[in-house]
Amino acid sequence: MAEGLFFVLEGIDGCGKSTQAGMLEEKLKKENIPAVLTREPGGTAVGENIRDLLLDPGGTMGTCTEMLLYAAARAQLVQEVIQPALNQGKTVVCDRFVWSSLAYQGAGRGAADKKIYQLNQEVTKGLTPDLTFILDVDVEEARRRLEQKNATKGGDRLENMDMPFYRRVREKYLTFAQYNPVSVEVISSHEKPEAVHCQIWSKVREILPGRE
Numbered sequence: 001m002a003e004g005l006f007f008v009l010e011g012i013d014g015c016g017k018s019t020q021a022g023m024l025e026e027k028l029k030k031e032n033i034p035a036v037l038t039r040e041p042g043g044t045a046v047g048e049n050i051r052d053l054l055l056d057p058g059g060t061m062g063t064c065t066e067m068l069l070y071a072a073a074r075a076q077l078v079q080e081v082i083q084p085a086l087n088q089g090k091t092v093v094c095d096r097f098v099w100s101s102l103a104y105q106g107a108g109r110g111a112a113d114k115k116i117y118q119l120n121q122e123v124t125k126g127l128t129p130d131l132t133f134i135l136d137v138d139v140e141e142a143r144r145r146l147e148q149k150n151a152t153k154g155g156d157r158l159e160n161m162d163m164p165f166y167r168r169v170r171e172k173y174l175t176f177a178q179y180n181p182v183s184v185e186v187i188s189s190h191e192k193p194e195a196v197h198c199q200i201w202s203k204v205r206e207i208l209p210g211r212e
């Protein structure tokens with residue numbers, strides 16, 4: 001059986017990628033394409049526990065600890081969920097992957113790209129997405145959306161970072177796209193969710209087997 005396709009959605013907090021990941025999974029299922037939706041950090045029992053540690057707004061953590069915990073959650077997710085689903089020919093939609101670590105722990109926190117890359121090659125066993133969507137939105141708009149979402153409960157540890165941090169993260173994503181024009185699509189996320197979804201779907205359809 002042919003391996004399934006692997007799609008990843010990336011972007012700064014507030015870019016709308018979780019909404020889009022859900023819409024993509026729903027559309028795939030409507031088209032009778034077996035699909036699995038998962039997210040990082042999380043997606044497994046161990047990963048969800050690590051997620052709680054990572055996002056606890058009261059917690060403090062060094063960059064190296066943060067980088068290793070994201071990688072640990074990812075190792076479990078690849079082994080337990082992503083690779084088995086791909087082996088069964090299923091399409092996998094993942095909300096964040098290795099590029100979140102390069103953008104947040106690399107550009108955001110200052111960890112060396114090479115270190116993050118090597119660690120993640122190890123934990124993913126070299127697995128790379130067939131297509132990564134970067135949902136791009138300016139930092140001010142993302143902040144407005146997060147403030148609305150968190151009006152009553154406050155943001156998590158990463159969502160509470162300052163604007164310069166998010167500017168660095170966004171720039172890193174855009175640089176990544178520039179250097180990987182074939183495997184990365186930047187989609188403006190200023191439009192309504194349905195319009196963003198149509199753009200994502202048209203790219204996905206282009207590479208779905210037998211559907212070009």
Ligand code: TYD
Pocket residue numbers: 013018039040041055070095096097098099100101102104105156158159
């Ligand atoms: P996310 O799932 O986008 O949060 P939410 O459910 O609130 O939309 O991601 C959680 C946070 O983790 C987000 O701020 C980005 C951060 N993150 C990293 O810093 N490095 C990583 O490798 C990953 C996967 C996420």
